[in-house]
Amino acid sequence: MHxxxxxxxxxxxxxxxxxxxxxxxxxxxxxxxxxxxDPDVSEASAVLRAAALCPARAITVHE
Amino acid sequence: xxxxxRIVIVGASLAGLTTAEALRAEGxxxxxxxxxxxxxxxxxxPPLSKQVLLGDWDPEQAIFKSRQDLDDxxxxxxxxxxxxxxxxxxxxxxxxxxxxxxxxxxxxTGTRSRSSWVEAGVQTLRTLDDAVSIRRAMRxxxxxxxxxxxxxxxxxxxxxxxxxxxVALIGRSSTITFGAVGGALSARLEELHEKHDVQLxxxxxxxxxxxxxxxFRVTFAGGxxxxxxxxxxxxxxxxxxxxxxxxxxxLDDGVVCDARGAAAPGVYAVGDVAAWSDPVTGVARxxxxxxxxxxxxxAVAGTIVHDRTSPAPVPFFWSEIHGARIKxxxxxxxxxxxxxxxxxxxxxxxxxxxxxxxxxxxxxxxxAPPPAFRAARHLVDKAKEMQ
Numbered sequence: 001m002h003x004x005x006x007x008x009x010x011x012x013x014x015x016x017x018x019x020x021x022x023x024x025x026x027x028x029x030x031x032x033x034x035x036x037x038d039p040d041v042s043e044a045s046a047v048l049r050a051a052a053l054c055p056a057r058a059i060t061v062h063e
Numbered sequence: 064x065x066x067x068x069r070i071v072i073v074g075a076s077l078a079g080l081t082t083a084e085a086l087r088a089e090g091x092x093x094x095x096x097x098x099x100x101x102x103x104x105x106x107x108x109p110p111l112s113k114q115v116l117l118g119d120w121d122p123e124q125a126i127f128k129s130r131q132d133l134d135d136x137x138x139x140x141x142x143x144x145x146x147x148x149x150x151x152x153x154x155x156x157x158x159x160x161x162x163x164x165x166x167x168x169x170x171x172t173g174t175r176s177r178s179s180w181v182e183a184g185v186q187t188l189r190t191l192d193d194a195v196s197i198r199r200a201m202r203x204x205x206x207x208x209x210x211x212x213x214x215x216x217x218x219x220x221x222x223x224x225x226x227x228x229x230v231a232l233i234g235r236s237s238t239i240t241f242g243a244v245g246g247a248l249s250a251r252l253e254e255l256h257e258k259h260d261v262q263l264x265x266x267x268x269x270x271x272x273x274x275x276x277x278x279f280r281v282t283f284a285g286g287x288x289x290x291x292x293x294x295x296x297x298x299x300x301x302x303x304x305x306x307x308x309x310x311x312x313x314l315d316d317g318v319v320c321d322a323r324g325a326a327a328p329g330v331y332a333v334g335d336v337a338a339w340s341d342p343v344t345g346v347a348r349x350x351x352x353x354x355x356x357x358x359x360x361x362a363v364a365g366t367i368v369h370d371r372t373s374p375a376p377v378p379f380f381w382s383e384i385h386g387a388r389i390k391x392x393x394x395x396x397x398x399x400x401x402x403x404x405x406x407x408x409x410x411x412x413x414x415x416x417x418x419x420x421x422x423x424x425x426x427x428x429x430x431a432p433p434p435a436f437r438a439a440r441h442l443v444d445k446a447k448e449m450q
Binding site: 008009011012013014015017018026027028029030048052053055056057 | 081084085088107109110114119120124127353354357358361379381383388390432433434436437440
């Protein structure tokens with residue numbers, strides 16, 4: 001899987017960093033930072049949950 | 064041949080779309096019909112009063128999914144098909160032109176803007192088209208009056224200042240309310256607005272609005288008035304439930320549901336229109352937050368596909384006003400004062416709502432650094448686990 005993010009949509013809720021901390025972090029303004037754009041399959045369910053819970057829908061997961 | 068199992072979702076905004084996506088993510092293989100009525104693909108509302116109003120985004124950037132994306136998920140999207148009635152016994156939703164059979168139904172018809180003065184030319188902000196229209200009206204050296212001193216009113220006022228308008232914010236209450244946090248942030252919000260030259264009229268009920276050829280005169284109940292070129296009302300939403308009036312569902316400021324979002328067997332409601340019962344108190348109440356709509360949609364998909372019960376969502380909402388990012392997580396009973404957390408940075412504090420026994424029920428990050436907000440959220444989750 002491959003992850004892209006729309007940083008101009010991100011509101012810094014931090015849901016992604018809470019749900020999938022190995023893949024997402026936040027910068028000083030709270031904006032999403034992708035630590036691993038091509039994460040291991042073992043992260044798949046956490047990443048999908050992070051994308052679904054993002055209140056700004058800023059995370060896209062590509063197959 | 065018998066037709067396939069079918070779920071009809073009425074309302075194609077975030078709650079409806081997320082339900083459809085979550086059904087597929089849970090492995091649902093039947094038909095999904097998603098009915099919309101706005102003439103747009105599903106889009107997000109939070110950017111309307113922020114990026115779209117400021118012109119930082121083209122309106123299309125608020126759209127979540129292309130037709131192709133919906134086709135790929137086998138979601139049959141039917142736009143401009145408002146539901147007109149529901150026959151629960153007959154398992155059918157009616158539109159102006161047809162009856163759509165369903166096995167399960169998800170109601171996600173949301174709210175519309177409340178306004179008593181639309182005939183006078185007062186604008187409201189709910190849809191993508193509204194945002195484009197208000198943006199056009201506010202540009203330049205206009206005098207803008209915003210009615211309603213809540214989150215949306217504050218965002219519109221801030222956008223107006225950024226666009227170069229002179230702005231007045233008018234509220235019936237003597238405080239500025241911040242969603243479920245209530246009036247506890249009012250002093251901070253007043254200071255923020257005043258710093259950015261927003262003229263505040265708080266505790267001023269509007270008596271009437273008179274439109275002349277080129278301006279509006281807003282008169283106050285206690286005397287006095289204010290003149291503006293553009294008036295925008297942000298005084299709350301009304302649930303879209305008229306189409307359900309003869310359905311037999313219980314309607315009381317929204318569609319009354321149990322703690323899993325069921326309004327009747329096989330009939331669910333999600334998002335702004337849905338009043339889910341609190342699992343502890345049993346009180347049914349609507350919650351108009353984006354993250355609530357997402358979590359309710361995911362919970363209902365889990366219930367429909369796997370009969371799973373999800374934990375009640377913890378409210379989370381946010382705003383950006385004059386550049387200050389304000390986030391709130393948890394619950395804020397009116398009797399709890401907001402206390403500044405000890406380890407806060409002075410201008411960017413974390414504020415705590417405590418129940419008196421030291422349990423933190425809610426936290427507000429006022430422009431606070433992200434790690435501080437994440438740590439504070441943990442306090443709320445921990446207190447909830449101990450209940």
